[in-house]
Amino acid sequence: xxxxxxxxxxxxxxxxxxxxxxxxxxxxxxxxxxxxxxxxxxxxxxxxxxxxxxxxxxxxxxxxxxxxxxxxxxxxxxxxxxxxxxxxxxxxxxxxxxxxxxxxxxxxxxxxxxxxxxxxxxxxxxxxxxxxxxxxxxxxxxxxxxxxxxxxxxxxxxxxxxxxxxxxxxxxxxxxxxxxxxxxxxxxxxxxxxxxxxxxxxxxxxxxxxxxxxxxxxxxxxxxxxxxxxxxxxxxxxxxxxxxxxxxxxxxxxxxxxxxxxxxxxxxxxxxxxxxxxxxxxxxxxxxxxxxxxxxxxxxxxxxxxxxxxxxxxxxxxxxxxxxxxxxxxxxxxxxxxxxxxxxxxxxxxxxxxxxxxxxxxxxxxxxxxxxxxxxxxxxxxxxxxxxxxxxxxxxxxxxxxxxxxxxxxxxxxxxxxxxxxxxxxxxxxxxxxxxxxxxxxx
Numbered sequence: 048x049x050x051x052x053x054x055x056x057x058x059x060x061x062x063x064x065x066x067x068x069x070x071x072x073x074x075x076x077x078x079x080x081x082x083x084x085x086x087x088x089x090x091x092x093x094x095x096x097x098x099x100x101x102x103x104x105x106x107x108x109x110x111x112x113x114x115x116x117x118x119x120x121x122x123x124x125x126x127x128x129x130x131x132x133x134x135x136x137x138x139x140x141x142x143x144x145x146x147x148x149x150x151x152x153x154x155x156x157x158x159x160x161x162x163x164x165x166x167x168x169x170x171x172x173x174x175x176x177x178x179x180x181x182x183x184x185x186x187x188x189x190x191x192x193x194x195x196x197x198x199x200x201x202x203x204x205x206x207x208x209x210x211x212x213x214x215x216x217x218x219x220x221x222x223x224x225x226x227x228x229x230x231x232x233x234x235x236x237x238x239x240x241x242x243x244x245x246x247x248x249x250x251x252x253x254x255x256x257x258x259x260x261x262x263x264x265x266x267x268x269x270x271x272x273x274x275x276x277x278x279x280x281x282x283x284x285x286x287x288x289x290x291x292x293x294x295x296x297x298x299x300x301x302x303x304x305x306x307x308x309x310x311x312x313x314x315x316x317x318x319x320x321x322x323x324x325x326x327x328x329x330x331x332x333x334x335x336x337x338x339x340x341x342x343x344x345x346x347x348x349x350x351x352x353x354x355x356x357x358x359x360x361x362x363x364x365x366x367x368x369x370x371x372x373x374x375x376x377x378x379x380x381x382x383x384x385x386x387x388x389x390x391x392x393x394x395x396x397x398x399x400x401x402x403x404x405x406x407x408x409x410x411x412x413x414x415x416x417x418x419x420x421x422x423x424x425x426x427x428x429x430x431x432x433x434x435x436x437x438x439x440x441x442x443x444x445x446x447x448x449x450x451x452x453x454x455x456x457x458x459x460x461x462x463x464x465x466x467x468x469x470x471x472x473x474x475x476x477x478x479x480x481x482x483x484x485x486x487x488x489x490x
Contacts, residue, residue, distance in 0.1 A: 048100050051085055055107065068121045073130075075111055075118070082108045126388040131346045132377035151180065151330055152187025158326050159192060159265065159303050166296055166322045169267075169307040171330035172466050173421070174370035174413055177307045180330060181267050185227045192303075193230055193264050196223040200270045204277040209244040210237055212283065217251060220266065232258060245291060256301050264302045266295075271306040275315050289321040296322070311464075331466065338367035342376055351380060353394045360399045366479040374410045375481070378402040407485055414485040421465050425451070425458045427486075430467065433477060434486035443474040 055078060062074030086104050089097040151169075158167055171177050178198075185194050197203070197219035206212045217235040224230040233254040240247045255264075268274070278285050296304050304322075311327070319325070333341065342361050343353055353361075361379075365371040379402045383391050407414070418427060429451060433442045447455045459475065462468045467482065468475045477483035 048094070048096055052100070052103070052107075055081060055085075059111070068118050068127060072115060072118045075115055079108060079111050079115065082111065126350070126391045127384050128351045128380050128392065129346075129349075130377055130380040130384075131349065132373040132380065150334075151328060152184065154328055155184070155265075155305070156188055156192075158328070159188075159263070165324045165326045167303070167305040167328055168311070168325050169305060169328050169330055170311055171309065173309050173416060174368075175330050175332075176369040177309075177330055178269055179369075181269055181305075181307060184265070184267070188265070190228075191262050193224060193259065193262050194227045194267060195220040195264055196227070196267045196269065198269050199273045204273045204282075207282075209283070209287070210240045212288070213240055213244050213248040217248065220255075230258065245287070248291075252295070252299065252302075256299070259301055262301075265305060266302055267305045267307060269307045271308045271318070272310055272315070275318070278317075285317055289318065293321045332367040333369050333372070335362065335367055338362060338365070338369075338372055341369070341372050345376070350392055351383060351394055352392060354396065356396045357394050357399050360396055364399070364403070364480045368479055368481075370413060371406075371410070371479065371481050374413070375399070375402060375406045378405040378409065381405070403481070403484070406481065407488070410481075414482065417465075417467065417482065418486070422462065422467070423458070425454045426462055429455065429458055429462065430477075430486045433468065433475065434483045438480055438483065439476065441471050441474040441476045445473075447475070 058078045058081070059075070062071055062078060065071045065074055082104055086101070086108065089101045089104060155167065155169075158165065169177055169180070181194070181196050184196075188194070197216060203212060203215040203219065206215060214235065214237050217232075221232045221235075224232050233251065235248070235251045239251075274283075274288065277283055278288065292304065295302055306318075306322075306325075332338075339358060339362070342358055343349075361372065361375055365375060379394055379398055382398055382402050382405070383394060422430065429447065432447075432450060433440070436442055447459070451458070459468070462475075463470065466478060469478045477486075
């Protein structure tokens, strides 16, 4: 317990060393959240010292909350802007910045009503917002559909046996049902599964169906490529795992299956043979009106305003890519908070241009993933060649065939599939200017 208070005091000290009131407030809010958690833990704890430390935790929380109120007044006086943009992690139900995707919600709902019960594939490139959509899909679907979101990365696909695999699958379903729909599923322990994992899991699904009443489950398996990789490594048998998923689809009408990933089923042929008639739901760039809302009004009462040409420039630079809109606008907000209060709450075209280098640097993990994991060496060469021609430049097929005579056609198809370039007239150009700038950076 003393270590808990030591860490909290260190976090407070770090918060108070922040140069701006705005950054102090962000850091101290995190400390207050931590203290709230510790208060709950102390209230539930059987530790004989918990009741002794409880008053101290309450007093610290009161002190921090009073100071946060003072900071809020100072922030408003200085016209500092709360930065609502969330970079690099999926948006959860609690985060108000999720926008749009109504059309995808309608398509999923329509496919869920299909009596043939086809499995769905939510397909889109990395950072297009697949996981954020799945976390928030309950907002877009009728209450009669119970979303159960399971991330196939991490403990589930790194399990050493089927007991661990199915336990983590059931745990993910249980946690999600509680968060998304306040539905409590029957418990399933490792001990129960250990005897005969697949049979016991199937019996557990019988119990789950009884709790559904007239509702339907949408079982969403995110990052399905991770499960495929585990099968490739020999950790699990293809027939056992994919056969189980096929059986669930075919014999449990109350369950609908949705896979999510950045690859098509055609790229994973074994899945196609088990999940027949997969219906693809493509998630791509935001609609323009959705991107405009994310720029100008990401949350209610957002205090930063944009000049019209500044908004247009953000759209040009990002092509309405959801991650890149948040990345660039987040950097614009940071930039504005460093300016004089008299100009702080109006973003200009010059501000947008000034934020580009910081966005390229802070979003380096996103751009590097494209370079290292989504294209091969040939694709990188072609992208750098097109990037060097300048913003909006179209490179003709003739020039590409001359520069890359042996491999350009096959590589171009991959780059088109990855939505990095687009075909225009008799040539190709980058879809997203910020990505072009990354590939045009000096080595």
